[in-house]
Amino acid sequence: MNKIHIVGLGLLGGSFGLGARRKFPEMTITGTDISTQNQKDALTLGIITKAQDKPDLDTDIVILATPADTLGDLLIQTLDKVGENTLVIDLGSTKSKLCLQLAGHPKRKQYLAGHPIAGTEYSGPKAAFADLLDRKVMILCEMEKTDLHLKEKAYELFDALNLKLRFMDPDEHDRHLAFVSHLSHISSFMLGKTVLQKMEDEKNIFDMAGSGFASTVRLAKSSPAMWAPILTENKDNILASLDGYISNLTALREKIASSDGEGIYKELEEINKIRDILDLGR
Known part of the structure; x- marks a missing residue:
């Protein structure tokens, strides 16, 4: 070569x-x-x-x-x-x-x-x-x-x-990437947008931003020229992943609104299992 x-x-x-x-x-x-x-x-x-x-x-x-x-x-x-x-x-x-x-x-x-x-x-x-x-x-x-x-x-x-x-398989690739890559970028961009909107009223909000915020919003610095086309090219799979994500957010919001501390704890504890999955993949 x-x-x-x-x-x-x-x-x-x-x-x-x-x-x-x-x-x-x-x-x-x-x-x-x-x-x-x-x-x-x-x-x-x-x-x-x-x-x-x-x-x-x-x-x-x-x-x-x-x-x-x-x-x-x-x-x-x-x-x-x-x-x-x-x-x-x-x-x-x-x-x-x-x-x-x-x-x-x-x-x-x-x-x-x-x-x-x-x-x-x-x-x-x-x-x-x-x-x-x-x-x-x-x-x-x-x-x-x-x-x-x-x-x-x-x-x-x-x-x-x-x-x-x-x-x-190409279909399998696009379906899986919608969840483990494309959705994470959307989440990061939208968290960045939400905080930027809040910053319009409270100028010092970033003084309180710790490492958790920085790591979660890191992907929001990614190139729009690259990511905007991905979101439209893989539209159907991304919409399916967003539907599931929005449903989970709505369910958690309802638990918070009803002060369901025990329900929130159990939900987060169940999600903690992802640590085992991620550790196995290393």
């Missing part, structure tokens, strides 16, 4: 570039970004070795790391133009819609649907770092539809970056 092209030079795309360059110092990594400043920063930071709009025909892997609502058209345009030995991987947080959209493409075997469970609340090439992907889970969907020879290129890259591979 000698050449990679990255479209979208932000946190994820940039970290793939930095990680790949560290493991393969002689590799050529080209790339492009809709932001000319991001493109300049990516060159300065060593994420890419050359800025260019399109991958060369002998490029081994093209990585698409752009917002979720851009990936469908971008995948089709990219597959239409790449050489027959090039693998195209997207890093989008939603998979079902993309896999359906690409199902009939004549170069479907050159596409790999991927989603690295990695990130921070920061964005842009300056937020990228080589170890972002280290020991993180990389979810892959519909692997059987990707050419065996091209998959070997992906495995070589994933192994070099120390990614842990998991294989999942």
Whole structure:
């Protein structure tokens, strides 16, 4: 593997570039970004070795790391133009819609649907770092539809970056991510909004904000350019997760309103069981 092209030079795309360059110092990594400043920063930071709009025909892997609502058209345009030995991987947080959209493409075997469970609340090439992907889970969907020879290129890259591979159905992926990722971001954004509204009346509210607030609202610093499209692309699953969340909030509100201390205690005690689940996953 000698050449990679990255479209979208932000946190994820940039970290793939930095990680790949560290493991393969002689590799050529080209790339492009809709932001000319991001493109300049990516060159300065060593994420890419050359800025260019399109991958060369002998490029081994093209990585698409752009917002979720851009990936469908971008995948089709990219597959239409790449050489027959090039693998195209997207890093989008939603998979079902993309896999359906690409199902009939004549170069479907050159596409790999991927989603690295990695990130921070920061964005842009300056937020990228080589170890972002280290020991993180990389979810892959519909692997059987990707050419065996091209998959070997992906495995070589994933192994070099120390990614842990998991294989999942696209619908299952989107359904699960709505609960364990997308809903948590919504909760964080809405907590941030609620406190910002309160701040309009009480200017010193953040003086009382402790580590619990900071950790809970951390995700509200995430990029709207990335998250707004995710919420619409995975709409049905997110609405289902929100319905359950709102129902639980309403039930807890009713316990608080009726001063049901024992009921609140039992509810929180039951939820504490999540500690065991999270500890097992470490």
